Amino acid sequence: MLLKVIAVVFIGFIVYILFFKNKRVDGVKKNDKLISDEMVECPTCSTYVAQSEAILSSGRFYCSKECLNNKKAK
Ligand SMILES: [Zn+2]
Known part of the structure:
Protein backbone atom coordinates (compact mmCIF):
# COMPACT_ATOMS: atom_id res chain seq x y z
CA MET A 1 0.00 0.00 0.00
CA ASP A 37 11.36 40.68 -34.69
CA GLU A 38 14.12 43.11 -33.73
CA MET A 39 13.33 46.75 -34.48
CA VAL A 40 15.47 48.36 -37.20
CA GLU A 41 15.67 52.02 -38.22
CA CYS A 42 14.56 53.01 -41.71
CA PRO A 43 17.48 55.02 -43.21
CA THR A 44 15.09 57.27 -45.19
CA CYS A 45 12.53 58.42 -42.61
CA SER A 46 14.20 57.18 -39.35
CA THR A 47 11.08 55.18 -38.40
CA TYR A 48 11.63 52.00 -36.42
CA VAL A 49 10.08 48.93 -38.04
CA ALA A 50 10.13 45.21 -37.18
CA GLN A 51 12.82 43.38 -39.15
CA SER A 52 10.26 40.76 -40.25
CA GLU A 53 8.03 43.51 -41.78
CA ALA A 54 10.83 45.63 -43.23
CA ILE A 55 12.04 45.55 -46.85
CA LEU A 56 15.68 44.43 -47.09
CA SER A 57 17.75 46.14 -49.80
CA SER A 58 21.55 46.37 -50.03
CA GLY A 59 21.88 45.25 -46.38
CA ARG A 60 19.55 48.01 -45.12
CA PHE A 61 15.99 47.67 -43.85
CA TYR A 62 13.35 50.09 -45.19
CA CYS A 63 9.90 50.57 -43.61
CA SER A 64 8.10 50.77 -46.97
CA LYS A 65 8.62 50.56 -50.72
CA GLU A 66 8.20 54.35 -50.86
CA CYS A 67 11.23 54.88 -48.58
CA LEU A 68 13.22 52.38 -50.63
CA ASN A 69 12.45 54.33 -53.83
CA ASN A 70 13.17 57.71 -52.17
CA LYS A 71 16.58 56.44 -51.05
CA LYS A 72 17.43 55.34 -54.59
CA ALA A 73 16.29 58.69 -56.06
CA LYS A 74 18.77 60.66 -53.93
ZN1 LIG B 1 10.86 54.80 -43.97
Missing part, protein backbone atom coordinates in the same frame (compact mmCIF):
# COMPACT_ATOMS: atom_id res chain seq x y z
CA LEU A 2 2.74 2.45 0.97
CA LEU A 3 4.77 1.45 -2.11
CA LYS A 4 1.75 2.19 -4.33
CA VAL A 5 1.40 5.70 -2.82
CA ILE A 6 5.13 6.35 -3.35
CA ALA A 7 4.83 5.18 -7.00
CA VAL A 8 1.87 7.52 -7.66
CA VAL A 9 3.70 10.46 -6.07
CA PHE A 10 6.84 9.61 -8.08
CA ILE A 11 4.91 9.47 -11.40
CA GLY A 12 3.18 12.74 -10.53
CA PHE A 13 6.59 14.29 -9.81
CA ILE A 14 7.95 13.12 -13.20
CA VAL A 15 4.90 14.52 -15.03
CA TYR A 16 5.36 17.83 -13.18
CA ILE A 17 9.06 17.97 -14.16
CA LEU A 18 8.28 17.20 -17.82
CA PHE A 19 5.54 19.86 -17.89
CA PHE A 20 7.82 22.43 -16.28
CA LYS A 21 10.63 21.57 -18.73
CA ASN A 22 8.31 21.96 -21.75
CA LYS A 23 7.14 25.33 -20.44
CA ARG A 24 10.75 26.52 -20.21
CA VAL A 25 11.46 25.33 -23.78
CA ASP A 26 8.44 27.33 -25.00
CA GLY A 27 9.85 30.37 -23.21
CA VAL A 28 13.17 30.00 -25.06
CA LYS A 29 11.32 29.69 -28.38
CA LYS A 30 9.43 32.92 -27.63
CA ASN A 31 12.74 34.68 -26.97
CA ASP A 32 14.09 33.46 -30.32
CA LYS A 33 11.03 34.92 -32.03
CA LEU A 34 11.59 38.26 -30.30
CA ILE A 35 15.16 38.38 -31.64
CA SER A 36 13.93 37.88 -35.24
Whole structure:
Protein backbone atom coordinates (compact mmCIF):
# COMPACT_ATOMS: atom_id res chain seq x y z
CA MET A 1 0.00 0.00 0.00
CA LEU A 2 2.74 2.45 0.97
CA LEU A 3 4.77 1.45 -2.11
CA LYS A 4 1.75 2.19 -4.33
CA VAL A 5 1.40 5.70 -2.82
CA ILE A 6 5.13 6.35 -3.35
CA ALA A 7 4.83 5.18 -7.00
CA VAL A 8 1.87 7.52 -7.66
CA VAL A 9 3.70 10.46 -6.07
CA PHE A 10 6.84 9.61 -8.08
CA ILE A 11 4.91 9.47 -11.40
CA GLY A 12 3.18 12.74 -10.53
CA PHE A 13 6.59 14.29 -9.81
CA ILE A 14 7.95 13.12 -13.20
CA VAL A 15 4.90 14.52 -15.03
CA TYR A 16 5.36 17.83 -13.18
CA ILE A 17 9.06 17.97 -14.16
CA LEU A 18 8.28 17.20 -17.82
CA PHE A 19 5.54 19.86 -17.89
CA PHE A 20 7.82 22.43 -16.28
CA LYS A 21 10.63 21.57 -18.73
CA ASN A 22 8.31 21.96 -21.75
CA LYS A 23 7.14 25.33 -20.44
CA ARG A 24 10.75 26.52 -20.21
CA VAL A 25 11.46 25.33 -23.78
CA ASP A 26 8.44 27.33 -25.00
CA GLY A 27 9.85 30.37 -23.21
CA VAL A 28 13.17 30.00 -25.06
CA LYS A 29 11.32 29.69 -28.38
CA LYS A 30 9.43 32.92 -27.63
CA ASN A 31 12.74 34.68 -26.97
CA ASP A 32 14.09 33.46 -30.32
CA LYS A 33 11.03 34.92 -32.03
CA LEU A 34 11.59 38.26 -30.30
CA ILE A 35 15.16 38.38 -31.64
CA SER A 36 13.93 37.88 -35.24
CA ASP A 37 11.36 40.68 -34.69
CA GLU A 38 14.12 43.11 -33.73
CA MET A 39 13.33 46.75 -34.48
CA VAL A 40 15.47 48.36 -37.20
CA GLU A 41 15.67 52.02 -38.22
CA CYS A 42 14.56 53.01 -41.71
CA PRO A 43 17.48 55.02 -43.21
CA THR A 44 15.09 57.27 -45.19
CA CYS A 45 12.53 58.42 -42.61
CA SER A 46 14.20 57.18 -39.35
CA THR A 47 11.08 55.18 -38.40
CA TYR A 48 11.63 52.00 -36.42
CA VAL A 49 10.08 48.93 -38.04
CA ALA A 50 10.13 45.21 -37.18
CA GLN A 51 12.82 43.38 -39.15
CA SER A 52 10.26 40.76 -40.25
CA GLU A 53 8.03 43.51 -41.78
CA ALA A 54 10.83 45.63 -43.23
CA ILE A 55 12.04 45.55 -46.85
CA LEU A 56 15.68 44.43 -47.09
CA SER A 57 17.75 46.14 -49.80
CA SER A 58 21.55 46.37 -50.03
CA GLY A 59 21.88 45.25 -46.38
CA ARG A 60 19.55 48.01 -45.12
CA PHE A 61 15.99 47.67 -43.85
CA TYR A 62 13.35 50.09 -45.19
CA CYS A 63 9.90 50.57 -43.61
CA SER A 64 8.10 50.77 -46.97
CA LYS A 65 8.62 50.56 -50.72
CA GLU A 66 8.20 54.35 -50.86
CA CYS A 67 11.23 54.88 -48.58
CA LEU A 68 13.22 52.38 -50.63
CA ASN A 69 12.45 54.33 -53.83
CA ASN A 70 13.17 57.71 -52.17
CA LYS A 71 16.58 56.44 -51.05
CA LYS A 72 17.43 55.34 -54.59
CA ALA A 73 16.29 58.69 -56.06
CA LYS A 74 18.77 60.66 -53.93
ZN1 LIG B 1 10.86 54.80 -43.97
